[in-house]
Amino acid sequence: MIPLIFLATILPAIVSFSIFFIKEKKRQTIVALISVLVSYFIILTLFVTKGKIKEFLFYYSEKLTLYSIPVIDYIDGISFLMITATAVLYIAIIIYSYSEIKERYISYTILILLLYTSLIGIFVTETLPIFYIYWEFMLIPSTLLILWWGGEKRYRSSIKFFLFTHASSLLMLIAIAILVSHGIVLISQLHSYKNPDILYIMSLFTIALLTKQGIFPLHTWLPDAHSEAPTPISAILSGIIIETGGYTFYRIVLSQNIPQLLYITTFLALLSAFYGGILALKENNVKRIAAYSSISHAGYIILGLSLGGLGSIYALIGGLFHLLSHAVSKGLFFLVSGTVSHLFKTKDIRKMGLLMKNTRFTSFFGLISSLSLAGVPILACFPGEFMIIVGGVQSKYLEISLAFVFVLIISAAYALRFWLKIFWHPTDIMIKSLPEETDCYRVIGMFILAVAIITIGILFTIIIDYLLIPFL
Numbered sequence: 001m002i003p004l005i006f007l008a009t010i011l012p013a014i015v016s017f018s019i020f021f022i023k024e025k026k027r028q029t030i031v032a033l034i035s036v037l038v039s040y041f042i043i044l045t046l047f048v049t050k051g052k053i054k055e056f057l058f059y060y061s062e063k064l065t066l067y068s069i070p071v072i073d074y075i076d077g078i079s080f081l082m083i084t085a086t087a088v089l090y091i092a093i094i095i096y097s098y099s100e101i102k103e104r105y106i107s108y109t110i111l112i113l114l115l116y117t118s119l120i121g122i123f124v125t126e127t128l129p130i131f132y133i134y135w136e137f138m139l140i141p142s143t144l145l146i147l148w149w150g151g152e153k154r155y156r157s158s159i160k161f162f163l164f165t166h167a168s169s170l171l172m173l174i175a176i177a178i179l180v181s182h183g184i185v186l187i188s189q190l191h192s193y194k195n196p197d198i199l200y201i202m203s204l205f206t207i208a209l210l211t212k213q214g215i216f217p218l219h220t221w222l223p224d225a226h227s228e229a230p231t232p233i234s235a236i237l238s239g240i241i242i243e244t245g246g247y248t249f250y251r252i253v254l255s256q257n258i259p260q261l262l263y264i265t266t267f268l269a270l271l272s273a274f275y276g277g278i279l280a281l282k283e284n285n286v287k288r289i290a291a292y293s294s295i296s297h298a299g300y301i302i303l304g305l306s307l308g309g310l311g312s313i314y315a316l317i318g319g320l321f322h323l324l325s326h327a328v329s330k331g332l333f334f335l336v337s338g339t340v341s342h343l344f345k346t347k348d349i350r351k352m353g354l355l356m357k358n359t360r361f362t363s364f365f366g367l368i369s370s371l372s373l374a375g376v377p378i379l380a381c382f383p384g385e386f387m388i389i390v391g392g393v394q395s396k397y398l399e400i401s402l403a404f405v406f407v408l409i410i411s412a413a414y415a416l417r418f419w420l421k422i423f424w425h426p427t428d429i430m431i432k433s434l435p436e437e438t439d440c441y442r443v444i445g446m447f448i449l450a451v452a453i454i455t456i457g458i459l460f461t462i463i464i465d466y467l468l469i470p471f472l
Helices: 004-021 025-050 077-100 105-124 128-137 139-149 154-181 187-192 198-213 222-228 231-241 243-251 259-282 286-309 313-344 360-373 381-394 398-424 440-458 460-471
Strands: 053-059 070-075
Touching (some): 077 105, 105 139, 198 243, 198 259, 231 286, 231 313, 243 286, 286 381, 286 398, 381 398
16 A cells, blocks of 8 residues: 555645646646645645655665665654645646646646646655755756746746756765765664764755755855746746755754854855845846845754754744745745736836736735745744744844844845835836736736735744644
8 A cells, every 4th residue: 555645745746647638728737736636635634644754665675785774754743734735836836837838837836836736745755865855856846837938038047047056066965975884874863873974965965955945155046047947937946946955954953962053154144134135126127136136045944953953942933833824925925926017017126116006816826925035024934933042042042133134134124115116116127018917817817825824924923833842
């Protein structure tokens, strides 16, 4: 019998190939939605009924390797949180894509479902070699999605994205090979690994993960990939794909107590948060504003996790919580960015303005995402950011908390500039007629994420008490 976690992981990939035989676009969309919902419902049922669970799948090989490698899938509150964020964002972008994607829709739908399987695999697998397979496979559909449906510079952006992330992944492969050669094949075994080469191994992991997370100075692939990708894929890139770096950083790097490494990641995270925020504040390309904002918020996550590794439980919870809140907030921010670019037929915010007059729904969703990224209470990003500040004070790094507060001010500045320039202020040039509201599919996609942002902001204590604290 196939273990249920594995079945839920591969289900969207299996279903994706049936889309070849479905001719109507609406039915293709419905099948994609159902596959994601059924996959999530299986995992939700397992988690609710059993809580923290592991399922043994099979041995990778007993005869051809030095060690028998058990393949184990695993769900706890933190992986369930990431799976939930992925499912919510996917439901939104599948509906949004119905209007956004005009060409080769069958191929597009198949690729996003294959990407979904690889993402869920990363969040549930316990076996390091299998984790690497999911990690590398994630590159294939994401690169093709940028290459085939991206903007004018899609060729350069997709190749740059692939080379940067693949090259860094090879460093991870070296680290995994060393661990497997010492008999460490499961992520849960890492805490017991005490060899002198652990700093070297974790440094390799850290470089790979910070590259995927888009942390300065390993971020240079990110602005091009995010701004040139089709809008729904930009939302997935920023909302989930880069966050696989932060999630794995928590699972693997924080399994060891290596303060000298965490001091470096703390510094780079804070620098990344500053750097991304300043560039977002100066940028006029609407999608690059969102891309630079991703660099900044990626820094928030690594900052919280690094301080958590240095002993602050508040910062650790804040960093993990921000994985969820950033996924839905930045996902909506990108959908709004893509929508206004579509309405105005330009990405330059200097050529936009007064959009609130005709597009009440899009204006409201833009305001929700902007205020959340700005750290306004009762919205998704505030609890994580507040706990990171408290964590810095708790671990006696007051200067880090003060610097982070300044970063939050920059974040509020570019988020409000984004909204005011597009929806409120008169444009710098004369527009003959303001665009009308976008179609219902884009509105529904944005509505789902707006509801998620408000829900997370209100119910954050329940999320922390039941999905984070019990599993730390």
